Amino acid sequence: MTAAATTALPLLGRGDVPAPPVRIVHLGLGAFHRSHQAWFTAHAPDAAEWGIASFTGRRPDAALTLAAQEGVYTLVERGPDGDRFEVVRSIAEAVDGADTARLEELLAAPGTAIVTLTVTEAVYEKDDDDSPLARLCRGLARRRAEGGGPLAVVSCDNVADNGAVARDAVVRLAERLDADGASGAAAGEPGLAEWVRENVSFVGTSVDRITPRTTDDDVAEVAAKCGYRDAAPVVAEPFANWILAGEFPAGRPRWEDAGAQFVEEIEPFENRKLWLLNGAHSLLAYAGQLRGHATVAEALADPECRSAVEAFWDEAARHLTLPELDVSAYRAALLERFANPRIAHYLAQIAADGTTKLRMRAVPVLAAERAAGRAGVAAARMIAAWMDFVSVAAGSGRAFQDPLREKVLAAVELEGRERTRALLALVSPELAGEESVVERVDALRGSVAAP
Numbered sequence: 001m002t003a004a005a006t007t008a009l010p011l012l013g014r015g016d017v018p019a020p021p022v023r024i025v026h027l028g029l030g031a032f033h034r035s036h037q038a039w040f041t042a043h044a045p046d047a048a049e050w051g052i053a054s055f056t057g058r059r060p061d062a063a064l065t066l067a068a069q070e071g072v073y074t075l076v077e078r079g080p081d082g083d084r085f086e087v088v089r090s091i092a093e094a095v096d097g098a099d100t101a102r103l104e105e106l107l108a109a110p111g112t113a114i115v116t117l118t119v120t121e122a123v124y125e126k127d128d129d130d131s132p133l134a135r136l137c138r139g140l141a142r143r144r145a146e147g148g149g150p151l152a153v154v155s156c157d158n159v160a161d162n163g164a165v166a167r168d169a170v171v172r173l174a175e176r177l178d179a180d181g182a183s184g185a186a187a188g189e190p191g192l193a194e195w196v197r198e199n200v201s202f203v204g205t206s207v208d209r210i211t212p213r214t215t216d217d218d219v220a221e222v223a224a225k226c227g228y229r230d231a232a233p234v235v236a237e238p239f240a241n242w243i244l245a246g247e248f249p250a251g252r253p254r255w256e257d258a259g260a261q262f263v264e265e266i267e268p269f270e271n272r273k274l275w276l277l278n279g280a281h282s283l284l285a286y287a288g289q290l291r292g293h294a295t296v297a298e299a300l301a302d303p304e305c306r307s308a309v310e311a312f313w314d315e316a317a318r319h320l321t322l323p324e325l326d327v328s329a330y331r332a333a334l335l336e337r338f339a340n341p342r343i344a345h346y347l348a349q350i351a352a353d354g355t356t357k358l359r360m361r362a363v364p365v366l367a368a369e370r371a372a373g374r375a376g377v378a379a380a381r382m383i384a385a386w387m388d389f390v391s392v393a394a395g396s397g398r399a400f401q402d403p404l405r406e407k408v409l410a411a412v413e414l415e416g417r418e419r420t421r422a423l424l425a426l427v428s429p430e431l432a433g434e435e436s437v438v439e440r441v442d443a444l445r446g447s448v449a450a451p
């Protein structure tokens with residue numbers, strides 16, 4: 001369809017259907033939020049009572065685009081045999097993250113029951129005043145002052161023990177506001193950190209739905225197939241999974257009727273997903289790009305990459321023993337999901353923030369293998385592939401994103417085993433302190449080199 005023909009189409013919007021009232025605040029209005037939490041909320045039987053106000057993190061663009069179409073967008077469910085289009089209406093407001101006045105107003109409102117987060121792994125370690133979690137804290141300070149009551153914070157980032165990590169980050173920032181006298185608590189009154197400990201429930205989750213970045217072709221396809229203009233469609237695989245553990249003191253949508261699962265203990269499910277799916281993704285991101293591949297499906301079709309993945313899964317599986325995890329079925333399903341030829345999931349996107357991701361995807365498996373008296377070669381190979389990848393990227397001046405980028409670049413300047421030790425220390429200081437691990441990883445450097 002030509003650009004002129006597209007412009008003549010009506011813009012997607014809400015029509016006569018009113019927006020649901022805002023009861024959920026989301027931080028990190030990106031692709032995944034729209035394919036996952038917003039989609040589950042739209043599918044809940046009580047969707048009409050649960051609207052989302054979704055805030056961007058760093059730039060206003062996504063909010064402006066979505067606000068122009070009243071928060072409504074198309075989910076393109078991309079199966080191996082074709083696309084299915086669905087209009088999602090659960091986002092009642094799309095807001096620029098810099099609009100902290102609106103954020104604080106909504107966080108203070110007694111009707112707000114839930115805050116969901118997809119702000120990326122690295123943000124939980126950030127302490128600057130503009131970080132999404134610092135903004136959340138200032139909103140919680142106002143909620144405390146105005147008596148808005150308890151609520152739930154639900155991290156939906158690929159972070160190990162994401163509920164506890166979110167709690168620690170928010171409490172740390174709240175303590176800083178208390179110490180600076182900026183939390184609004186009068187002298188002698190319990191501070192914000194204490195209020196957070198007593199009133200905010202941090203829910204742990206395992207979240208899963210492969211959602212690559214939307215392309216211009218996706219936008220054009222929606223116009224051609226749906227007969228309207230949507231500048232903010234999102235593409236995702238048909239599979240969607242959400243497992244949660246924790247309390248919702250102010251209520252929640254009936255997500256279980258939309259397919260979500262509530263469990264007592266999140267850790268085994270989280271490990272299964274972070275190690276098997278995300279671990280394989282990281283391995284493919286580094287080994288696959290070194291071998292000239294651009295997407296997950298391409299890399300998996302390379303027998304060298306495939307056998308590295310299978311070997312890593314064998315190691316990880318030894319520590320996923322709960323019968324209901326059904327690891328064999330999970331692995332078989334992953335192979336099908338990764339091979340979906342119509343999902344172009346770019347390895348360059350997955351490769352970002354390696355130091356943070358490997359800490360959760362490779363290090364726990366390597367540590368568990370060592371504790372069991374084994375070497376953990378396949379997990380060590382993932383770390384070695386990352387080292388090769390950043391060394392090549394630094395040497396060729398190619399951009400790579402990492403919260404410890406400057407330290408990575410300094411470590412890459414070193415020679416031989418010292419380079420391996422310094423890079424390993426950025427992923428795991430404990431493992432870098434063990435000579436046998438440094439030796440092992442060093443010996444694996446170059447082992448997945450270009451074909």
Ligand SMILES: NC(=O)c1ccc[n+]([C@@H]2O[C@H](COP(=O)([O-])OP(=O)(O)OC[C@H]3O[C@@H](n4cnc5c(N)ncnc54)[C@H](O)[C@@H]3O)[C@@H](O)[C@H]2O)c1
Pocket residue numbers: 027028029030031032033055056057058059118119120121123131132156157158159207208209210211212
């Ligand atoms: N895309 C997926 O397939 C997928 C699946 C499961 C989980 N996740 C989780 O969701 C997260 C977001 O994924 P996405 O695909 O929506 O990414 P995205 O890039 O589309 O959106 C990320 C959001 O986080 C914000 N953000 C990122 N870095 C920030 C920073 N330093 N400071 C402030 N805000 C920042 C961005 O502005 C944006 O609003 C991932 O990091 C991952 O933890 C993604």
Ligand SMILES: O=P(O)(O)OC[C@@H](O)[C@@H](O)[C@H](O)[C@H](O)CO
Pocket residue numbers: 121158207208209210211277278281282349350
């Ligand atoms: O989103 P990230 O950057 O944490 O990780 C990249 C991918 O591994 C990830 O997005 C997966 O596709 C996703 O976790 C599948 O549910």
